[in-house]
Amino acid sequence: MTKEKVAAWFDANRASVLKDYFELLRFPTIGADPAHLADCRGCADWIVNFLAKLGFTAEVVTGNPALPPVVLAERPADAEGRAVLVYGHYDVQPVDPIDLWETPPFEPTERDGRVYARGAQDDKGQWFGLLQGLRAAIESGEPLPTVRVVLEGQEESGSGVLSDLAFDLRRRLAADVLLVADTSKAANGRPAIVAGLRGVIHFTVTLRGPKYDLHSGQHGGMAPNPAQGMAELLASLHDANGAIAVKGFCDDITEPTEVEFALATESGFDENAYRDEVGVLPVGGERGVPAIVRNAFRPTLEINGIHTGYGGLGSKTIIPAEALAKLSCRLVPNQSPAHVMECLEKHISDHCPRGMTVEISEVSGCEPGFRLPVDSPVTRIAREILDGFDGRGTAFVWEGASIPIVAKLRQITGAAPLLVGFGMQEDRIHCPNESFSLERFRELILWGGQIFGALA
Amino acid sequence: MTKEKVAAWFDANRASVLKDYFELLRFPTIGADPAHLADCRGCADWIVNFLAKLGFTAEVVTGNPALPPVVLAERPADAEGRAVLVYGHYDVQPVDPIDLWETPPFEPTERDGRVYARGAQDDKGQWFGLLQGLRAAIESGEPLPTVRVVLEGQEESGSGVLSDLAFDLRRRLAADVLLVADTSKAANGRPAIVAGLRGVIHFTVTLRGPKYDLHSGQHGGMAPNPAQGMAELLASLHDANGAIAVKGFCDDITEPTEVEFALATESGFDENAYRDEVGVLPVGGERGVPAIVRNAFRPTLEINGIHTGYGGLGSKTIIPAEALAKLSCRLVPNQSPAHVMECLEKHISDHCPRGMTVEISEVSGCEPGFRLPVDSPVTRIAREILDGFDGRGTAFVWEGASIPIVAKLRQITGAAPLLVGFGMQEDRIHCPNESFSLERFRELILWGGQIFGALA
Numbered sequence: 001m002t003k004e005k006v007a008a009w010f011d012a013n014r015a016s017v018l019k020d021y022f023e024l025l026r027f028p029t030i031g032a033d034p035a036h037l038a039d040c041r042g043c044a045d046w047i048v049n050f051l052a053k054l055g056f057t058a059e060v061v062t063g064n065p066a067l068p069p070v071v072l073a074e075r076p077a078d079a080e081g082r083a084v085l086v087y088g089h090y091d092v093q094p095v096d097p098i099d100l101w102e103t104p105p106f107e108p109t110e111r112d113g114r115v116y117a118r119g120a121q122d123d124k125g126q127w128f129g130l131l132q133g134l135r136a137a138i139e140s141g142e143p144l145p146t147v148r149v150v151l152e153g154q155e156e157s158g159s160g161v162l163s164d165l166a167f168d169l170r171r172r173l174a175a176d177v178l179l180v181a182d183t184s185k186a187a188n189g190r191p192a193i194v195a196g197l198r199g200v201i202h203f204t205v206t207l208r209g210p211k212y213d214l215h216s217g218q219h220g221g222m223a224p225n226p227a228q229g230m231a232e233l234l235a236s237l238h239d240a241n242g243a244i245a246v247k248g249f250c251d252d253i254t255e256p257t258e259v260e261f262a263l264a265t266e267s268g269f270d271e272n273a274y275r276d277e278v279g280v281l282p283v284g285g286e287r288g289v290p291a292i293v294r295n296a297f298r299p300t301l302e303i304n305g306i307h308t309g310y311g312g313l314g315s316k317t318i319i320p321a322e323a324l325a326k327l328s329c330r331l332v333p334n335q336s337p338a339h340v341m342e343c344l345e346k347h348i349s350d351h352c353p354r355g356m357t358v359e360i361s362e363v364s365g366c367e368p369g370f371r372l373p374v375d376s377p378v379t380r381i382a383r384e385i386l387d388g389f390d391g392r393g394t395a396f397v398w399e400g401a402s403i404p405i406v407a408k409l410r411q412i413t414g415a416a417p418l419l420v421g422f423g424m425q426e427d428r429i430h431c432p433n434e435s436f437s438l439e440r441f442r443e444l445i446l447w448g449g450q451i452f453g454a455l456a
Numbered sequence: 457m458t459k460e461k462v463a464a465w466f467d468a469n470r471a472s473v474l475k476d477y478f479e480l481l482r483f484p485t486i487g488a489d490p491a492h493l494a495d496c497r498g499c500a501d502w503i504v505n506f507l508a509k510l511g512f513t514a515e516v517v518t519g520n521p522a523l524p525p526v527v528l529a530e531r532p533a534d535a536e537g538r539a540v541l542v543y544g545h546y547d548v549q550p551v552d553p554i555d556l557w558e559t560p561p562f563e564p565t566e567r568d569g570r571v572y573a574r575g576a577q578d579d580k581g582q583w584f585g586l587l588q589g590l591r592a593a594i595e596s597g598e599p600l601p602t603v604r605v606v607l608e609g610q611e612e613s614g615s616g617v618l619s620d621l622a623f624d625l626r627r628r629l630a631a632d633v634l635l636v637a638d639t640s641k642a643a644n645g646r647p648a649i650v651a652g653l654r655g656v657i658h659f660t661v662t663l664r665g666p667k668y669d670l671h672s673g674q675h676g677g678m679a680p681n682p683a684q685g686m687a688e689l690l691a692s693l694h695d696a697n698g699a700i701a702v703k704g705f706c707d708d709i710t711e712p713t714e715v716e717f718a719l720a721t722e723s724g725f726d727e728n729a730y731r732d733e734v735g736v737l738p739v740g741g742e743r744g745v746p747a748i749v750r751n752a753f754r755p756t757l758e759i760n761g762i763h764t765g766y767g768g769l770g771s772k773t774i775i776p777a778e779a780l781a782k783l784s785c786r787l788v789p790n791q792s793p794a795h796v797m798e799c800l801e802k803h804i805s806d807h808c809p810r811g812m813t814v815e816i817s818e819v820s821g822c823e824p825g826f827r828l829p830v831d832s833p834v835t836r837i838a839r840e841i842l843d844g845f846d847g848r849g850t851a852f853v854w855e856g857a858s859i860p861i862v863a864k865l866r867q868i869t870g871a872a873p874l875l876v877g878f879g880m881q882e883d884r885i886h887c888p889n890e891s892f893s894l895e896r897f898r899e900l901i902l903w904g905g906q907i908f909g910a911l912a
Binding site (some may be wrong): 032033034093094096156157158184198200202204209210211212213214215216217218219220221222223224225227228230231232233234235236237238274278279280281282283284285286291294295298300302303304305306307308309310311312313314315316317318319320321323324325326328330354355356362364365399400401402425428429430431432 | 488489490549550552612613614640654656658660665666667668669670671672673674675676677678679680681683684686687688690691692693694730734735736737738739740741742747750751754756758759760761762763764765766767768769770771772773774775776777779780781782784786810811812818820821855856857858881884885886887888
């Protein structure tokens with residue numbers, strides 16, 4: 001199916017496509033929050049119904065009744081041939097700080113050619129666009145491969161349910177190509193094939209001191225202070241040069257090949273454009289290593305939040321009873337998540353401040369990073385289509401982000417991952433006022449309209 | 457008036473005294489929170505009415521209409537002689553975390569001989585008990601000195617209004633003795649005269665990085681992380697030995713005299729009893745210095761709170777846009793608050809992490825610490841009364857806490873401070889479930905019933 005035919009199909013079906021897109025965005029599918037379990041189930045049912053209308057045999061698979069279910073679907077090929085597994089997630093990030101949203105996160109709103117809603121891009125907008133492209137191909141009578149779809153509700157919180165189910169479901173997930181639309185275009189807007197993803201681990205650190213908050217005058221200088229202890233513990237994770245200081249954390253990292261390094265850096269990195277977009281120069285991480293290399297080929301250990309003691313107006317002079325920190329790591333190939341977590345546990349335990357106790361909890365993610373070949377048959381097919389989107393051709397990117405389950409699905413199904421997404425920094429995913437350009441959404445449809453037939 | 461007569465008076469008037477005490481505690485007088493301004497005004501009016509019934513000329517003085525007012529009152533002496541100024545505060549600490557309160561903080565509840573409410577001890581319970589003692593003396597026809605009363609609504613947030621008004625009100629505050637009931641008994645329960653208080657400064661530090669929260673995968677290793685930056689900035693405030701590392705902070709500190717050191721340490725310090733009460737050994741502060749010396753004679757720099765990024769269930773993988781920390785210092789004699797603040801500003805500015813901006817705001821308190829002579833005429837009068845409360849006699853303590861305005865009132869009025877209070881660690885002031893023993897409340901009445909006449 002040509003790009004022009006897909007474009008004409010979208011022009012003719014725009015209203016119904018957007019109606020369904022907005023319906024999907026209205027489900028507040030915060031998969032990490034048990035209060036939204038029913039919303040996740042409702043969304044999964046909605047997706048099953050949507051896929052059934054496209055000729056899929058679709059069902060909701062509930063691995064753990066206390067957690068968001070998985071949607072699993074199959075549409076047999078018109079002829080024997082390749083099978084394609086589409087992976088995506090219908091869960092979204094939490095919405096706080098809610099007061100920074102200009103319109104409610106689950107009331108999708110169109111402004112200036114963009115749709116504002118939590119999940120408008122990450123990831124509902126991307127896989128839904130891709131499947132609308134598939135719909136265009138189906139309705140045009142295009143010969144198609146077997147298409148399997150797996151959509152989970154826990155990507156943002158570690159993919160636990162699908163990860164547990166994947167081995168048992170391996171026959172129903174089997175495919176030649178694992179097609180994922182959950183990534184970004186290159187920073188300069190070129191279409192991009194993702195040739196690597198970092199792995200991820202999340203965890204929570206709790207430091208406990210006094211039995212209750214103490215008066216900081218009566219006890220200051222005597223009782224050990226968990227807020228101070230947490231600051232010291234967290235500061236110990238990096239050295240003065242910004243490098244990770246946890247012993248063993250960076251053991252055995254695979255360096256990029258010359259080809260990978262050249263492709264990753266060919267467009268350069270515009271530090272001023274970065275500052276204009278996000279408000280800071282890219283001066284985080286280890287000094288002396290180029291920003292794009294730090295992001296593509298090096299691990300990180302980030303503090304995602306710290307909460308302890310008073311934070312309101314004026315002052316409250318206490319020594320808080322405890323301190324909580326949320327952390328996450330991004331891993332690169334050849335780092336073992338289990339080994340990294342062991343190193344972290346040892347470091348944190350060794351650096352537990354005097355008089356306090358430390359606990360590590362909510363460990364999740366724990367998937368390794370990986371890189372993909374840049375010149376495989378599947379890559380060549382994808383590149384040919386994507387070169388038609390932009391005169392500058394297709395870029396290869398090694399994303400700093402993670403899709404923890406992709407490594408696992410690749411391993412279990414043997415499928416070759418093909419990661420092509422149309423996100424842009426301006427979408428502000430994970431942040432207040434997440435949005436997605438309708439132009440990018442249209443590109444997903446154009447991509448979906450062509451890639452399935454090409455893979456058949 | 458003898459102790460026995462005061463005790464008999466309380467037995468006869470117990471119901472009406474407690475009724476008034478509970479009424480006073482029902483005002484949610486969180487002076488730091490503008491939302492409670494009307495509650496503070498209502499409480500001030502209630503106090504004026506209460507004092508008028510004791511023969512005081514009392515009024516509400518509004519220094520700044522946006523802040524809690526001051527109550528000022530005078531009851532002329534029966535004869536010429538000394539004047540006593542009673543100082544206290546009707547404002548209380550914030551109540552969060554509210555869900556840890558077993559009964560609502562502003563619904564005083566009696567359980568097992570204790571009154572549970574925010575302010576039950578600090579400070580409503582203390583000055584109200586003292587003034588009930590004065591009432592006993594008045595109703596018994598005891599010859600009394602001129603009694604002036606000043607009760608402010610901002611002690612917990614820096615005493616700004618009274619501090620600004622004090623000089624203009626100096627004739628109405630003039631006194632020979634400044635009587636304060638806002639301190640504690642000795643840790644072992646002996647009655648105590650406070651011979652020193654630490655000064656205090658509070659301030660807020662805000663560290664700003666990206667314009668908005670960033671995806672920690674996409675930006676990890678590139679964007680500087682304010683949560684990490686705040687941890688490093690706060691960790692830099694102390695050295696590895698637990699001593700304050702801010703250059704100039706500890707300049708010129710006055711060491712205790714031999715007599716002060718001997719009195720402060722005569723009872724020893726029971727580290728295990730401390731751990732049983734608060735849940736931690738007294739291992740905070742500088743190593744190698746005894747706990748009681750650290751608390752009585754050394755300054756502190758405490759982190760009262762840190763808030764940045766995500767803190768909910770599961771994970772949210774962001775690089776937060778900013779980080780906030782609440783800090784306070786306790787100062788000892790000869791430390792100039794202005795000099796200390798300058799040193800802090802320089803340190804924090806010098807240690808601002810790369811790529812971020814730092815702001816210091818909400819600087820308040822800024823009162824120096826002081827020590828009092830342990831063998832003055834006023835001290836001897838007080839000691840004679842207090843020795844009657846406990847066979848072990850009266851202790852002298854140098855409190856780690858602060859009553860910022862006492863130093864200022866002492867300077868402006870020339871009055872000799874006499875600080876005697878009946879707080880105990882078990883009262884958990886500034887914490888959830890603050891309470892006050894009715895036995896200690898009774899001791900305040902016994903003390904108040906005797907001290908005014910003795911000072912006349």
